[in-house]
Amino acid sequence: MLITLVGITLFTNAQTTASEWFTSADNKYKAKDYAGAIKDYDKCISLRPDDADAYFNRGLAKYGQKDDDGAIADYNKSIELKAGMYDVYYSRGLAKFMKKRYDDAIVDFNVALSIKPDHAESYIYRGASRYHQAKDEQAITDLDMAIKLNQTIAVAYYYRALAKYQKLDDKGVIEDLDKAIALKQNYEYYYTRGLSKYALKDYNGALADHSMAIGLNADYAEAYTERGLCYFAQANDKNAIADFSKALSLKPDQPKAYHFRGLSKSYSGDKTGACADLKMSDKLGYAASKEQLTKVGCN
Numbered sequence: 001m002l003i004t005l006v007g008i009t010l011f012t013n014a015q016t017t018a019s020e021w022f023t024s025a026d027n028k029y030k031a032k033d034y035a036g037a038i039k040d041y042d043k044c045i046s047l048r049p050d051d052a053d054a055y056f057n058r059g060l061a062k063y064g065q066k067d068d069d070g071a072i073a074d075y076n077k078s079i080e081l082k083a084g085m086y087d088v089y090y091s092r093g094l095a096k097f098m099k100k101r102y103d104d105a106i107v108d109f110n111v112a113l114s115i116k117p118d119h120a121e122s123y124i125y126r127g128a129s130r131y132h133q134a135k136d137e138q139a140i141t142d143l144d145m146a147i148k149l150n151q152t153i154a155v156a157y158y159y160r161a162l163a164k165y166q167k168l169d170d171k172g173v174i175e176d177l178d179k180a181i182a183l184k185q186n187y188e189y190y191y192t193r194g195l196s197k198y199a200l201k202d203y204n205g206a207l208a209d210h211s212m213a214i215g216l217n218a219d220y221a222e223a224y225t226e227r228g229l230c231y232f233a234q235a236n237d238k239n240a241i242a243d244f245s246k247a248l249s250l251k252p253d254q255p256k257a258y259h260f261r262g263l264s265k266s267y268s269g270d271k272t273g274a275c276a277d278l279k280m281s282d283k284l285g286y287a288a289s290k291e292q293l294t295k296v297g298c299n
Contacts (some may be wrong), residue, residue, distance in 0.1 A: 241248065
């Protein structure tokens with residue numbers, strides 16, 4: 001939430017200039033010119049160093065540039081100058097979340113919620129933090145509350161689906177991702193829904209979802225691997241091999257892709273290729289490959 005200056009009476013040239021820089025920075029931020037916004041907030045702050053809102057907004061611009069450390073430093077200064085603004089704590093928590101500082105992020109989301117108990121986004125990312133801490137029940141509780149407060153934020157359904165996936169609730173995963181996808185097209189949503197459809201042996205549905213994920217992100221190696229598994233389950237070894245090969249061209253350290261490409265090659269009569277792939281997957285630590293090396297008859 002960008003803070004704007006409205007209805008301020010200006011008494012000195014310095015204050016007028018600072019306010020003009022603030023307004024210019026505000027406009028640049030809204031246009032997603034984050035670098036330009038930061039330069040103008042710098043000038044505002046140099047003239048008005050006790051402006052908590054300028055520090056906050058500059059932090060938002062730095063966050064827009066993926067400078068999470070810089071954003072956190074500005075949020076810290078904003079809070080030092082003017083505590084009690086829920087959106088500053090939320091934004092600082094979000095930057096910490098992006099840095100995988102989940103404990104620290106949760107502290108900030110707690111403060112934001114103590115100030116504004118109906119802030120759905122704080123529940124979302126507190127729940128997401130708990131998901132990343134493998135606290136799935138707590139994550140689901142937070143995400144339930146977020147969705148109760150606001151049913152239009154796709155990422156809330158996505159993170160709740162991830163937590164349900166850990167609990168092997170594949171039907172619940174699909175239900176949540178149906179809602180997420182209706183709100184926003186996202187390759188990770190399709191990919192995750194495809195995983196649950198595969199687990200339920202809906203191979204055609206899973207294949208369609210992974211194809212959608214690939215359509216939205218052509219470099220998504222994991223989606224090629226999982227679509228290859230769908231083809232493998234349908235005994236379509238030619239397409240399976242093509243997908244596993246594409247996955248490995250994008251991300252060569254996927255033992256699962258080597259393993260199942262090896263099996264597909266074995267079923268296609270390519271023992272030499274099968275053994276090479278199974279040896280590679282075994283080398284990369286895929287436990288099932290050792291037994292398959294023996295079954296295929298690899299030396």
